[in-house]
Amino acid sequence: MAFSVGTQTDRAVKPVSKEKTVVTGLLCDIGLWIPEILAVVLSGSVTLFADVIKCGNEMVATLFALIIILKMRNGSGYDYGMGKFEISTRIATGAIMLVSLFIIFFSAFHRIFVPEQIQPAGVIIAVPLMLIIAIVDTYHWHNNYRISQNDPSPIMEAQWRFRRAKAFSDIAVLLSLVFSFALIGYSWAVYIDPGVSFIIIGFLLVAGFREISSSLPDLFDKTLEEDLQIVILRELTSFFTEYEEFYGVRSRRSGSTIYIDIFIGFDPVQKMGAVQDTCDRLKASLEGKIPGSTVSIVPTSEHSAKKGGM
Numbered sequence: 001m002a003f004s005v006g007t008q009t010d011r012a013v014k015p016v017s018k019e020k021t022v023v024t025g026l027l028c029d030i031g032l033w034i035p036e037i038l039a040v041v042l043s044g045s046v047t048l049f050a051d052v053i054k055c056g057n058e059m060v061a062t063l064f065a066l067i068i069i070l071k072m073r074n075g076s077g078y079d080y081g082m083g084k085f086e087i088s089t090r091i092a093t094g095a096i097m098l099v100s101l102f103i104i105f106f107s108a109f110h111r112i113f114v115p116e117q118i119q120p121a122g123v124i125i126a127v128p129l130m131l132i133i134a135i136v137d138t139y140h141w142h143n144n145y146r147i148s149q150n151d152p153s154p155i156m157e158a159q160w161r162f163r164r165a166k167a168f169s170d171i172a173v174l175l176s177l178v179f180s181f182a183l184i185g186y187s188w189a190v191y192i193d194p195g196v197s198f199i200i201i202g203f204l205l206v207a208g209f210r211e212i213s214s215s216l217p218d219l220f221d222k223t224l225e226e227d228l229q230i231v232i233l234r235e236l237t238s239f240f241t242e243y244e245e246f247y248g249v250r251s252r253r254s255g256s257t258i259y260i261d262i263f264i265g266f267d268p269v270q271k272m273g274a275v276q277d278t279c280d281r282l283k284a285s286l287e288g289k290i291p292g293s294t295v296s297i298v299p300t301s302e303h304s305a306k307k308g309g310m
Contacts, residue, residue, distance in 0.1 A: 043122020046111040050104040050200040061093040101204045108197040115190035134170035242278045258293045
């Protein structure tokens with residue numbers, strides 16, 4: 001009968017730190033989103049409307065991230081399933097962004113064919129507001145990037161990319177409002193606002209496509225990166241005299257943790273103590289060379305390997 005040696009190590013994820021970061025970002029978004037909606041109503045700016053829609057998407061994405069982090073903090077009990085749920089929410093976020101893209105696209109085209117001057121009352125509120133939003137998003141961008149580098153995870157990767165795109169789009173919206181107001185005496189100035197809204201569309205398109213395309217390989221259980229495969233093969237080679245057969249490797253990612261199951265066969269007359277010693281040393285060696293990994297060495301037979309699809 002096949003069995004697994006070694007227990008799961010604690011997650012490398014630091015949910016408390018991530019939770020605080022995500023909650024702070026969400027509260028800032030909500031607090032700044034409400035006056036931005038007011039600015040849209042008063043100014044009639046289609047670019048500002050596009051930014052409001054985009055901010056709504058980002059709040060949904062942030063809420064998804066918070067739900068995942070809370071599940072991780074409370075203990076989901078299913079490491080593999082938790083990883084798929086995390087990646088699935090990333091795909092859902094990208095899909096929401098792409099749907100919103102069509103809404104903004106329609107609004108921008110309508111404003112091009114039916115141009116309107118933006119209203120000064122709304123611009124007076126929107127310009128300082130967008131400046132504040134740009135500063136806040138730049139701060140969250142750098143903070144989330146730092147956390148993502150120290151503790152890689154699809155959640156934080158999505159968060160810092162959102163904040164980076166949002167910071168640049170904030171600047172685009174700000175410049176659109178300033179130039180539309182400053183050049184209000186020119187007839188062609190009415191096209192600045194809808195024209196810049198296409199920049200927001202570009203941000204949404206790139207970000208949404210990236211979120212979906214980058215998550216699909218992990219969701220469908222693609223194998224480990226080539227460099228990690230080489231590490232595993234080197235270790236198996238160094239232990240070659242201590243086992244009889246190699247039947248295969250299975251791997252999954254869950255957040256920042258890599259789960260690796262290695263199936264090997266031993267001499268049937270070999271003592272259990274020797275088998276356990278080999279498994280323990282191979283496990284320790286691989287986990288030392290692959291950061292964030294949880295390795296299980298599974299002694300098995302040819303019959304069990306074939307039955308398991310190895």
